[in-house]
């Protein structure tokens with residue numbers, strides 16, 4: 001079994017489903033309430049706040065942790081593996097400006113969930129897999145209300161990256177209506193912000209993303225244990 005995934009040796013833990021990312025919300029109590037309402041629908045939660053300073057980020061990440069523990073949902077911290085380590089989160093997500101995956105893996109240990117942004121680049125996926133990433137994230141697949149400038153990727157990347165044997169994450173402008181084509185192409189996790197948190201009924205929206213996996217069998221090259229060539 002890949003020691004980094006599923007989480008904490010829990011072989012029953014899923015690597016498929018809804019990967020919720022938090023919206024930028026400066027009010028911690030309100031953020032917690034928004035997350036609490038939908039956390040039960042999520043496979044994974046990422047704390048992401050691009051508007052907050054260091055102190056607020058630490059406060060919010062630390063406040064989300066007990067919620068995630070109670071729900072049995074791993075917490076991943078965006079951008080900052082040191083913050084993830086400091087609060088005892090389950091992992092970190094790193095993009096091209098967020099430091100070296102190898103350094104993060106060495107610091108966080110084998111059990112951590114370490115996500116890597118691969119954008120629209122297979123070469124980046126190759127390097128991330130070799131550097132110890134737990135999952136590979138591609139996108140944006142559609143125009144993103146949250147990150148309008150995000151570069152765009154083709155669903156074909158999801159299919160072509162099956163060979164790495166790691167869970168594949170799709171992100172960017174994903175709605176319950178456009179999600180199925182990504183799952184059919186091989187996405188294991190749908191990473192979503194606005195589609196849930198800006199929906200009139202966030203719980204129903206979150207459920208609608210989960211439903212996208214119901215009728216779609218897992219693609220053969222990525223098994224539920226996330227096995228890869230490194231065991």
Ligand SMILES: Cc1ncc(COP(=O)(O)OP(=O)(O)O)c(N)n1
Pocket residue numbers: 019046048050078079093094095096097098115116117137138169171191
């Ligand atoms: C699951 C997931 N995929 C991609 C990203 C984007 O990371 P990055 O390119 O570093 O951009 P920011 O999120 O930091 O704006 C992500 N956070 N999560």
Ligand SMILES: Cc1ncsc1CCOP(=O)(O)O
Pocket residue numbers: 139140143144145146147150171172173174191192193194195
């Ligand atoms: C962080 C990130 N990276 C590419 S698109 C995006 C934002 C995703 O948010 P939304 O689901 O609202 O498009």
Ligand SMILES: [Mg+2]
Pocket residue numbers: 078079093094095096097098
């Ligand atoms: Mg980043």
